Amino acid sequence: MRWTLILGGILAGLAMLAAALSFLWTPHDVGQMAVASKLQPLSGTYWLGTDHFGRDILSMVMVGARTSIAVAVVAVGIGMGFGVPLGLLAAAGRGGWVDEVIMRGNDLIFAFPSLVIAILITAAFGPSAVNAIIAIGIFNIPVFARVTRGAAMPIWTLDYIRAAQVAGKGRLRISLEHILPNTLNLLIVQGTIQFSLGILAEAGLSYVGLGAQPPTPSWGRMLAEAQTFVTIAPHVAIIPGLCIFATVLGLNLLGDGLRDALDPRLKVMQA
């Protein structure tokens, strides 16, 4: 086991755990404001202190993890759900017009700066978590399409694919039975990385007010609201910032670790 895999797993696991736990229990009610006890430092009652409305930061961070993870999961789901089939299709018809249409369409999406488009979408349809998900999801599609196509192309030249063709199997069936399972390693790794990017993107959109709307807690918006108090109560900004940092770092390490663990070529080098 690589240390990256373990550390990444722990960090990402903590975020998941906090989000899951928040459904059952939070130290305080997230919506509950107590202006009298605003901007409290870390204490026995408020483990991570309170914000400018007197809300418990730990509870908000836990529920905020829910938002971040939900957005990232669905966005990666959209990216994989459309991108992987498109990539497989492009690889199956490599060199033909299907390949060209799919890959040039990808280039088109890639050519737009993703956050600008996300802002455009939320500006047009109103800011909400759902619109943020759709915007981030769309930009995941070409990433997965390219990774899938890139992984599938060399597999198509192997003898076992020719054997499957000799056994009368069509391109679609070969794609599903042989190509997809053999590209899965790479897709899992890419999925982890995209997951962390999704969390980062959601935080960014929420920070500028285009993500989850109040009162739903979100790490990005907590950070935005705290910046005015940074000099008097720095922990209010530092804690959500650390959450984003730790989760993204954890997922990136996990992705790296998984690549090392799943790539048979690296296994050979260690042996």
Added chain:
Amino acid sequence: MIALENLSVAIRGTPILRNVDLTLAPGQITGLVGESGSGKSMTALAIMGLLPRGAVAGGAVRLDGQNLLTTPESALCRIRGNRIGMIFQEPMTALNPLMTIGDQVAEVLRIHHRMSREAARARARDRLDRVGLPGPRFPLTLYPHELSGGQRQRVAIALAIAEAPDLLIADEPTTALDVTTQAQILDLLRDLVREAGMSLLLITHDLAVVAGIADQVAVMREGELVENGETEALFRNQQHPYTRALFAASRHVPARVTAQADDTPILSVRDAVREYVLARRTTFGPHEVLRAVDGVSFDIQDGESVGLVGESGCGKSTLTRAILGLDPLQGGEIRLDGEAVGPGGAMPAALRAKVQVVFQDPFGSFDPRWRVDRLLAEPFHLTGRPRNWRERVAEALSEVGIDPSAARRHIHEFSGGQRQRLAIARALIIRPRLIVLDEAVSALDVQVRAQVLDLLADLRRSHGMAYLFISHDLGVVRGVTDRVLVMDRGGIVEQGPTERVMGQPAHATTRRLMAAMPEIPADWSVV
């Protein structure tokens, strides 16, 4: 002079080499033969000081008295490339695809001598001339992809001899090349050794190659040298039973099987033409067309075994793809048992089920994620999976001599020879009438190859299948085919009964192939 004294290597406690004693004298060619996994390549790595991590070496590797095993890495770096050069099996991957051949050879010289760029270039030119890549046709500015496999191997040799090393190690240098190219590369190596007075350690599994070129031969088995001596004497005496077994296996010819021709030949190729459209030379220029198969016609009768031989690039593989119904033809037709063959859905499953294939590479032929039973059952896609498919898989496994309990295992648990048996089992399972064997035994060790050839002969006898045996190994083709087709530049230049074609070759291509075929002299045998 290099001497291995009592060399032993163990990796994590498992002994890989045991007490290897070998002297490599200047101007001498030493053949190191053995089967895969016998420790041949590990010996080379031990000499170079490139053992994998976790390997512990004992004994000594002496270069003019200095023990290389105890020499520090920084000093070894000066010795490697400078006094010991190495050539690898795969000329496709041994060169950097992004560097010109001139820069690659010059780089070696610059590393060791801090030579000026111009001086290094001049020396590189000289070395490339020396390995048979003369200036006008092969400028220093060429990239590896612009060269053929044999030419790349020449560049790799130029890299290895750039510093005029004392010892050149060649690890299966010709295994990936066809017979004529192999003969040229071996000639080149022999000349280099004789002229420069260096010693050559030639690692190979091919006894015939060794017989033709080596001064002394060492036979390796499971990490030990079982026999070692002057080439002709070793071949004539064969004192160790293992040497005798290897020798017998390399000459092995399975028992003859007779064909059972009927009115329709199982395969009939008529004026087949296959063209490829190449990229445009200039932006608006016309696409050039390469005619890889040019008007080929031949028949294969039921139960007949036919060989198809030729140099690489002659169109064998392209023709094979068309016969298997994977690629379309631009002219002519291919009929399988009287019905037309075509790519994709154009060919009904029942017709497709009449032909199956076994490929060269036992490692690339199977999906690593599938288990053996599912892999072997894949051709049932053509016929519909019978209810007793598991029994059929077990039956096919026992036919190729593999325990049916292996059905639930993954492919990485099998050796190269076992995988090739599995590939044959997969081809057999739906009882095709024709099996195309595309270099199916080229990658196998001699003893395994002999077993597989026997197996193929037995199966032909019991099931009456026809074989199309594609190979550049003429020795094998001679042993197992009734008729042979010789292919050159997309066309069949000679065909007829194997014995006649190979015994009295009429066409220049056949004669060239026969002359290049490495052979153990007929009188060098004990029995």
